[in-house]
Amino acid sequence: MNAALIAIILSALVALSLGVLARRGRDMGLEQWTVGNRGFGWVLVFLLLAGEIYTTFTFLGASGIAYGAGAPAYYIIAYGSLAYILAYFMLPPIWAYGKQHGLHSQPDFFVHKYNSRTLGALVSVVDLVALIPYLVLQLTGLGIIVEVAGYGAVSKEVAIWSGAAIVTAYVMVSGIRGSAWTAVVKDILILVIVLVLGIYLPVHLYGGIGDMFEKIDAAKPGFLVFAASGMSVWWFVSTVLLTALGFFMWPQQIVSTYTARNANVFRRNAIVLPIYQLILLFVFFVGFAAVLQVPGLKGADTNLALFKLVTAQFSPLTVGIIGAAGVFTALVPGSVIVMTAATVLSKNLIGLARPNATDDQTVVLAKWLVPVLMLIAVYFTINGSSTIVTLLLVGYSFVTQLFPTLVCSLMKRNPVTAVGAMAGIFTGVVVAAVLTFTHATVGSLIPGLPQAIQDINVGIIALVANVVVLVVVSAATRTQGASVAAE
Amino acid sequence: MTLIRILAVVPFIGIFIGPIVHNQVHPLILGMPFPLGWVTVWVVLISIIMAIIYAIDPANK
Numbered sequence: 001m002n003a004a005l006i007a008i009i010l011s012a013l014v015a016l017s018l019g020v021l022a023r024r025g026r027d028m029g030l031e032q033w034t035v036g037n038r039g040f041g042w043v044l045v046f047l048l049l050a051g052e053i054y055t056t057f058t059f060l061g062a063s064g065i066a067y068g069a070g071a072p073a074y075y076i077i078a079y080g081s082l083a084y085i086l087a088y089f090m091l092p093p094i095w096a097y098g099k100q101h102g103l104h105s106q107p108d109f110f111v112h113k114y115n116s117r118t119l120g121a122l123v124s125v126v127d128l129v130a131l132i133p134y135l136v137l138q139l140t141g142l143g144i145i146v147e148v149a150g151y152g153a154v155s156k157e158v159a160i161w162s163g164a165a166i167v168t169a170y171v172m173v174s175g176i177r178g179s180a181w182t183a184v185v186k187d188i189l190i191l192v193i194v195l196v197l198g199i200y201l202p203v204h205l206y207g208g209i210g211d212m213f214e215k216i217d218a219a220k221p222g223f224l225v226f227a228a229s230g231m232s233v234w235w236f237v238s239t240v241l242l243t244a245l246g247f248f249m250w251p252q253q254i255v256s257t258y259t260a261r262n263a264n265v266f267r268r269n270a271i272v273l274p275i276y277q278l279i280l281l282f283v284f285f286v287g288f289a290a291v292l293q294v295p296g297l298k299g300a301d302t303n304l305a306l307f308k309l310v311t312a313q314f315s316p317l318t319v320g321i322i323g324a325a326g327v328f329t330a331l332v333p334g335s336v337i338v339m340t341a342a343t344v345l346s347k348n349l350i351g352l353a354r355p356n357a358t359d360d361q362t363v364v365l366a367k368w369l370v371p372v373l374m375l376i377a378v379y380f381t382i383n384g385s386s387t388i389v390t391l392l393l394v395g396y397s398f399v400t401q402l403f404p405t406l407v408c409s410l411m412k413r414n415p416v417t418a419v420g421a422m423a424g425i426f427t428g429v430v431v432a433a434v435l436t437f438t439h440a441t442v443g444s445l446i447p448g449l450p451q452a453i454q455d456i457n458v459g460i461i462a463l464v465a466n467v468v469v470l471v472v473v474s475a476a477t478r479t480q481g482a483s484v485a486a487e
Numbered sequence: 488m489t490l491i492r493i494l495a496v497v498p499f500i501g502i503f504i505g506p507i508v509h510n511q512v513h514p515l516i517l518g519m520p521f522p523l524g525w526v527t528v529w530v531v532l533i534s535i536i537m538a539i540i541y542a543i544d545p546a547n548k
Contacts, residue, residue: 074523078502081530085495088537092546210518217512217520224520225510233510233522237503267544271537274530281527 005150007320011189011327012166018185019170019178019335030363033175034104034343035258040180042265047183048176048256048336049087049269050276054190055333056141058283059326060303066287068302070223072231073284078240081274083247088270090248092263093410103258105340106251106402107348113409116418117352123402124348126429127251130395131341132377134250135334137395139163139381141303142330148307149323151316160381163327164374167335171342172367176259179335186328191279193325198282201289201309209285216291223291229451238457245463246400252333252340286310338377342369397436397459401428404467416470419477424470432462491544494536502529 031037040048066073094109101112106127111120142163143156150159170178199209206212217224226233247253260266283306290297290305294312297305311319346366351357357365405421408414416424434440435458442461443454505525516524 071520071522074506074526077523077530078526081533082499082502085498085533085537088540089495208518210515213512213515213518213520224512225522226506233506236506236522240503241499267541271534271541274534274537278527278530284523 003315003317004320004323005153007317008146008150008154008323008327011324012162012331014185015182015328015331016166016170018181019166020173022170022174022177022181028173028175028363030104030359030366031102032177033363033366034255034339035098036176036180038099038259039261040259040265041261042268044180044183045256045260045265046269046272047187048180048259049253050187050273051179051183051256051333051336054187054279054329056138056145056326056330058190058194058280059306059329060141060144062280062283063287063290063306064303066284067290067297067305069231070220071226072236073287075236075239075243077277077280077284078236079243080247080277080280082240082244084270084273086244087248087273088267090407090410091257091266094254094406095257095260095263095266098254098258104255105343105347106254107344109254110402110405110409110421111348113414114405114416114418114421116422119418119422120348121352122422122425124344126398126402126425127344128341128349129429130398131251131337131344132373132380134395135337135341135373135377136380136384138330138334138337139377140384142327142334143381144303145307145323145326145330148304148311149319149326151311151319157382160378163330163334164378167331167338168371168374171335171339171370175339176255176336179332179339180259182328182332182335186325186332189325189328193322194279194282194286197306197310197322198285201313202285204313205289205293212285212289216288219292229455232452232455234452234455235457238455238460242400242457242459242463243396245403246396249399249402249406250395251344251399252336255340255343256336338370338373339366341373342366345369345373397432397462398429400459400463401425401432401466404463404470408470415474417474417477420470420472420474423473424466427469428462428466431465432459435459435462491540494540498529498533498536501532502526505529 062073062076065076097103097112098109101108103109103112107120107123110123111117139160143160146154146159147156170182174181202209202212206215213224226236257266286306286309290309294305294308297308307319310322314322343366346369347362350365351362402425405416405425408416441454441458442449442456445458445461446454506522509521512520514521517527519527
């Protein structure tokens with residue numbers, strides 16, 4: 001057993017211990033298990049919300065896209081900070097409404113706002129279809145990290161099964177509290193490692209960050225700026241805007257919102273989170289540093305750029321510590337995702353068939369759904385083949401379709417009806433799915449348009465279709481029973 | 488409230504202006520290609536803008 005593997009195994013045991021200890025004698029009813037009794041201060045909420053920045057996507061996907069695509073990677077730095085501006089205004093009323101009505105999931109919010117359990121069921125399906133690939137993404141990343149950082153001593157399959165077992169154990173025992181506790185260790189580890197790698201590697205290999213970019217520009221002209229067509233600057237603008245709208249539509253983000261002690265938590269976080277997201281810049285630097293050092297990685301192998309570089313530059317123990325941080329980036333977000341999915345399934349989908357279920361019955365079922373969902377995710381992880389970024393884009397395109405309906409529900413006079421909301425979301429999701437799986441672009445759909453419009457992110461089409469249908473159907477059905485006004 | 492809305496909208500325009508009007512590597516900003524450096528500077532500005540909004544927001548007070 002090598003030093004790297006020992007460090008990785010230790011990190012997994014620390015995650016398991018912290019996750020289980022987080023319970024500390026608390027009775028894990030529905031309120032405590034899902035939303036931590038709505039008692040988290042700004043640090044824990046900060047870590048839960050920031051948890052979405054530092055997933056395996058950060059370690060593998062962000063460095064991989066910088067390595068493989070160059071300039072298009074810049075969108076990852078931009079969208080989060082714009083999303084935090086939206087969060088400043090959106091999350092306080094969502095939190096207040098959740099507290100007032102005792103909500104535990106994102107579909108709960110739609111059920112109460114629109115007085116429609118059917119809309120809640122539709123949102124639940126969208127959530128689950130988005131969450132499972134996101135969970136698969138975390139497990140895929142975990143398998144890659146453990147296999148590469150452990151120098152092949154442990155296979156991907158063993159790593160995936162072990163990670164799934166650890167997450168299942170501490171989520172069933174501690175719920176959201178276990179995720180929050182392990183997030184503390186994760187973010188400290190990530191912060192230190194990413195900063196050290198992002199500064200050390202460009203300086204050591206190129207003489208500095210500026211020197212690194214000069215050498216890349218000389219070797220690969222055009223790599224560091226946007227292309228004239230395709231992934232052009234207009235693709236960048238539209239992708240940033242689209243992703244910023246979807247950022248807080250992920251159901252686990254809404255659950256993290258419910259955990260807060262008061263609304264001020266979100267306003268304070270909106271100041272700090274943009275700066276905190278700049279840590280991603282140092283992940284980029286590692287990906288860019290790999291461009292000339294480990295050339296030739298193609299397709300899904302670009303996700304290995306970071307680890308290919310660090311295994312060539314550092315001792316096994318150092319690689320193991322980096323791998324340990326990577327393990328946390330899979331386990332912590334994975335735990336929040338699977339807990340959210342189990343709650344949605346138990347309360348908002350299966351709950352339709354048993355409307356008189358008590359909170360205790362709901363949480364018991366949710367806890368036992370955790371291993372079921374994890375088994376499904378492990379199956380897709382071991383048998384799937386999509387790259388990490390593609391998986392994330394599918395989930396993103398789905399949850400973004402919830403944005404118009406949610407934002408309208410925050411207005412003083414909500415113009416959207418429950419039927420209009422359902423029609424809009426359904427249309428948006430279908431269009432997004434068709435566009436994603438046919439790899440269509442605006443240019444391929446409407447070839448005669450100016451180049452700038454042809455390059456716009458195709459997800460905009462799904463969102464526009466969603467809004468058009470939402471407005472038309474709401475106008476047609478408004479007299480048949482308007483939605484509940486914002487409270 | 489008007490000032491808060493203006494402050495909140497400005498980054499949605501500002502962060503894109505640099506890459507749109509000057510999609511070139513040079514001049515480097517903070518050692519980074521111009522578009523990446525521009526976005527980075529705006530992310531810092533967004534934190535400052537959010538701090539200003541937080542300070543003047545009557546809802547917060």
